[in-house]
Amino acid sequence: MIVKIEEKGAAILIEVKEERLDAHNSGDLKTQMLNLFEEGKNNLVVDLQEVRFVDSSGLGALVSGFKNASARNGNLKLCGLQPQVKSMFELTRLHRVFEIFPGSQEALASF
Amino acid sequence: MKENIEVDIRVPNQTRYLSLIGKIGEDMARTLRRFKGDREELAYHLNLVLTEAMANAILHANEDDPEREIHITISILDEQLSIKVFDQGQGFDICSLPSPDFKSLDEHGRGVYIIRSLMDRVTYRKMDGGHVLEMVKSLR
Numbered sequence: 085m086i087v088k089i090e091e092k093g094a095a096i097l098i099e100v101k102e103e104r105l106d107a108h109n110s111g112d113l114k115t116q117m118l119n120l121f122e123e124g125k126n127n128l129v130v131d132l133q134e135v136r137f138v139d140s141s142g143l144g145a146l147v148s149g150f151k152n153a154s155a156r157n158g159n160l161k162l163c164g165l166q167p168q169v170k171s172m173f174e175l176t177r178l179h180r181v182f183e184i185f186p187g188s189q190e191a192l193a194s195f
Numbered sequence: 196m197k198e199n200i201e202v203d204i205r206v207p208n209q210t211r212y213l214s215l216i217g218k219i220g221e222d223m224a225r226t227l228r229r230f231k232g233d234r235e236e237l238a239y240h241l242n243l244v245l246t247e248a249m250a251n252a253i254l255h256a257n258e259d260d261p262e263r264e265i266h267i268t269i270s271i272l273d274e275q276l277s278i279k280v281f282d283q284g285q286g287f288d289i290c291s292l293p294s295p296d297f298k299s300l301d302e303h304g305r306g307v308y309i310i311r312s313l314m315d316r317v318t319y320r321k322m323d324g325g326h327v328l329e330m331v332k333s334l335r
Contacts, residue, residue, distance in 0.1 A: 104217075107250035108210035137217070137239070139246045140306035148302050168239045175312060176305050177297040 085112035089120070094195040095127040095161075096120055097188055105135050105142030113142075117149040117160075126158025129191040133164030138172050150182060159183070163191040198229050201270040208253050208263040208283075216249055216267060217242035220278075223269060230334050237334075240313045241278075245269075247306040248280040248328055251289060256282035256326060274334045283325040290319045 086101040098116065102109060113130075120128065128149060132138070146162070153160040163185040165173065173179040185191035200223060206212040220241035225234055249265060257263045266281040294311075295304040311317055314330040 104214055106210075106213050106217075106246055107254065108213050137242060137246075139213075139243060139250065140303075140309055141250060143305055144302040147300055151300060151302075168236075172243075172309075175309065176295075181300065 085109040085116075087113065087116055089116065091125075092129075092188075092192050095129050095192055096125050097129050097131060097192060099131040099133070099188075100135050102135060104137045104139075105132070105145070106137065106139040107141040110139075110141040110145040114145045114148055117145075117152065121152050121156060126153050126156040127195050128153055128158070128160045129185075129188060130160065130162050131164045131188045131191075132162060132166070132169060133187075135169055136166055138169050140176075143172065143176060143178060146182070147178070159195070161185060161191045161194065163188050198227060198274075199270075199272050200226070201268065201272070204267045204269075206265050206267075207261060208257045208259070208265050209261050210250060210253055212265070213246050213249055213253075217246045220245045220269060223271065227271065227334065229274070232334075241269075241276075244310050244313055244330055245278060245280075247310050248278065248330065251287055251306060252280050252282040252284075252328065255287035256284035258284060271334070276332045276334055278330045280328045280330075281322075281325055282328075286319075286321065286326045288319045288326075289328065290317060 088099040090097045150160040161183045221238040224238035263283045268279045270277050289307040292307050314332045316331040319328045
């Protein structure tokens with residue numbers, strides 16, 4: 085999976101550079117997030133701007149990141165959701181769990 | 196004019212083929228001129244249910260064994276869409292799983308809920324050498 089990870093002040097910005105986040109590559113995203121948690125980086129913004137398709141495994145990876153961040157007194161926030169991706173969060177009620185921002189600037193500024 | 200389509204696909208039991216099969220489903224939805232609903236939404240939903248059903252078959256029923264095979268048929272006959280996913284495993288009956296508890300924030304269990312939400316009828320049955328998951332949706 086191609087991701088771009090950058091420190092942006094109080095939080096880490098993870099840009100997912102894939103068209104799909106599914107059962108084939110969501111494990112990689114989970115591993116990348118776990119590496120950050122191990123380094124003590126517990127405030128994450130996941131930018132899904134380039135992701136056109138997400139399945140239940142992709143959602144599961146983000147839930148895993150959210151739970152890990154919360155357990156370490158951090159947070160995982162999302163931004164850049166395309167309409168069909170957003171509809172998946174609504175279908176599974178996860179839009180009530182995550183803080184979701186239009187763009188990365190707004191998400192990063194919220195920390 | 197009839198608008199009947201049937202495709203029959205076999206791929207190795209590997210998740211890297213999820214995208215290929217999902218896209219075939221999407222493209223099929225886009226060809227349905229007589230479908231009166233939102234074709235782009237239907238395309239996304241077909242991609243999704245194919246991806247979810249195949250991932251279950253690959254990882255659970257077929258135990259992630261790359262030597263096994265996944266067989267999928269997608270048919271649109273008389274405005275009824277039917278997707279069948281055949282596995283070669285001991286079985287993973289998604290129909291027997293409970294609905295997810297949305298408050299528990301479990302990492303797993305949403306795939307089956309998604310399939311059930313988007314399709315009209317879902318059945319799982321035993322057959323020679325494995326099982327078949329059938330998902331049906333009316334396109335009227």
